[in-house]
Amino acid sequence: MKTNLSWWIIMNYVSLFSSAGVGCYGFKQQGFKCAATSELIEKRLNVQKANNKAKYDKSYVLGDITKKEVKTELYTAIKEYQSKEKESEIDVIIFTAPCQGMSVANHKKNDGTIQKNSLVIESLEIVDNLNPKFFVAENVRSFMNTVCIDHDKRIKIEDAFKNWLSYKYTYETKVINFKDYGANSSRTRTIVIGVRNDFYYEGIMNELFPETEKSNVLREVIGHLPSLTTMGEIDPNDIYHNFKPYREDMRDWISDLHEGENAFDNKDPLKRPHRNKNGEIIFNVNKNGDKYKRQYWDKVAPCIHTRNDIISSQNTVHPEDDRVFSIRELMLMMNIPREFKWIDGYTEKELNQLSLEEKKKMLKTHEINIRQSIGEAIPTIIINKIARNIKEVLKNEKCKSKSEENYKQLQFTI
Helix, strand or coil: CCCCCHHHCCCEEEEECCCCCCCCHHHHHCCCEEEEEEECCHHHHHHHHHCCCECCHHHEEECCCCCHHHHHHHHHHHHHHHHHHCCCCCCEEEECCCHHHHCCEEEEECCEEEEECCHHHHHHHHHHHHCCCEEEEEECCCHHHCEEEECCEEEEHHHHHHHHHCCCEEEEEEEEEHHHECCCECCEEEEEEEEEHHHCCCCHHHHHCCCCECCCCHHHHHCCCCCCCCCCCECCCCCCCECCCCCHHHHHHHHCCCCCCEHHHCCCHHHCCEEEECCEEEECCCCCCCECEECCCCCCECCCCCCCCCCCCECCECCCCCCECCHHHHHHHCCCCCCCCCCCCCCHHHHHCCCHHHHHHHHHHHHHHHHHHHHHCCCHHHHHHHHHHHHHHHHCHHHHHHHHHHHHHCCCCC
């Protein structure tokens, strides 16, 4: 009987907590097929659908995977995908559990009070059940040292990984700044990559992590885009290059700033951030130095946060224009490719052909979701590199010979 090794060319993956699929798009770029993708917020999942992330409708799983019925839906979707595609196992699982999922949460049921497992524990259970060849986890710098709850027991996430996966996976943890690995903005995160022991060989971990790459400064990344100087302005050739409006009187707070300065540096007190309460001026407190701050052209772009829509947030002010970065600029800073679609049913050409008023209505409906999705994301290039490395590793003769030995014995189990 001839062994089916079609997955050497096209492989599959499962994505948990996938948001709008910005990072996971790197798997799609490398030719991976999506067996299932889970997300809690429907409008984020709709962005994934707009990009045809998965072939089958059931592969898009909406809801809280801590709930039994949603987790069952996830497993069912994967089984159906494998049956239709005639693929015996899952190649990769990627999970990026939200930071708040690491905290302890109590939930009451009719039969008493129970403690909810951390979302990362849910992810580890799914990896353990699905038995993929590889797993990839991404989270905040302090991820592995964070305490979570594993079946009513307080435990460090580092120890949870050991308890759940060390018996059949070899994995490595690195804290890296994505700007040193090809991303166009600074973002320090923990990456954990694991390989199932039957595919492991000495030196494999070095081959899986992304390679370093020279950083690009902000001028190189967005300097070619036209300046936007009028509140509400939209580039006629690019709906996503826009001047997001804010309160007109706040413009004086940033208009005189040079690169690296923030509004609290203004010599005129009335140009410093403040509010008027019953005729009394109350000045804002400068808690850190990155709010109302004009960025540098010739430095690497700052970390993109979820509240990138307001000038009072962290590092959001353009180096020259009196505005926050446009969606297009944020996409470039997060290495999101031009072909990535945010709005289902429209090509970018069709969006740019809308009237100005129609464009404004479209942005009013979708802009916050787009901006927050970008702020939550992994730069696409990082996952693209990891996906490419996984493909190359599986072509390695050391790995290939092991897979041929085990292929007939491996099967999907829950």
